[in-house]
Amino acid sequence: MKQGCLLVFIYLLAATAQAETSKPHFVAKPSNKSVLGKAIEASKVSLNVTPEAKQGDRVYHYRTVDGGLAFSDRAPQQGHYQVLLFDCYACSPKSNVNWSSIPLFTTLYQQQIATAAQRYQLDPALIRAVIHAESAFKPAAISKVGAQGLMQLMPATAKELGVNNAFHPAENILAGSRYLAKLLDRFDGDIALACAAYNAGASRVEQFKGIPPYPETQAYVERVQILLKRYRKA
Incomplete structure (x- = not known):
């Protein structure tokens, strides 16, 4: 090994x-x-x-x-x-998944996503796309760096957002959506930059004045946007 x-x-x-x-x-x-x-x-x-x-x-x-x-x-x-x-579902540059045809999760956590979308003024399709990209809707997912739950919250971020149990779907979705909304506000509503910051960190996006040149982050941003378009039409 x-x-x-x-x-x-x-x-x-x-x-x-x-x-x-x-x-x-x-x-x-x-x-x-x-x-x-x-x-x-x-x-x-x-x-x-x-x-x-x-x-x-x-x-x-x-x-x-x-x-x-x-x-x-x-x-x-x-x-x-x-x-x-090991890591977020959509982060591997070598993934052979067809993101334009992979089955969507259109019915899971409908109420939790609707509540978070209303509270933080987010597109429900965006929340669903991020969850899909982060964990493939696996509430017990843990990444190799310790990110937890549906929206893959890092322990420090979860603590800052007042999360008691990052593996609880409602808590995770609310906190992840709140964090995503903060990033959208920070980057003037630019979904690509907000998603890049969600993946690589806001400071990295600001450092590179755009999507960081990390293959994982670039793949992630592209796939979230593909999923977003599909969830909007679903």
Whole structure:
């Protein structure tokens, strides 16, 4: 396993210890696939992530039969698990997803999104596009740098916005929408710059006087705008 992957999961272990009781769980369906390959074990933590695992890939977190924590890029064959992410869903420049035809999430969290849109004077389609790009509507998502929930709030940002539980959909959507509205105000309503700031930080956008020359950020901004147009028409 690459050293980077190991560092990622050391962090995830710490984050999981704090959030495990409040994060939604999913039940694994029976599978006829082979049993998970041999994992690296340390302090009862199993890491079973292939070297090919990359940004945007799903990572499954669950407890083994002996009570240990396990992280894998394959879902367990039975029991409960949580879905984590290496990074935001739309950030990988090498993504082979067709963003112009990928299925949309038009019905999830309708009330929460409507409430946030009204409170912060935002286009509901923009909120939905950002959620799609950030987490693919996975409320339990955690990025490799620790961003949490549907709109991938960093712990410091969540704290500043008064969030008690970043994995609670309503709280996350309200806080993420509030932050997005602040960025839109800061960049005079420019959606591309606000989204770039949401991804890379407002100071980076100001430093480069535009979308930063980071492949991940450029890919993210482009895909959010594609999703925005599609959600507006949906």
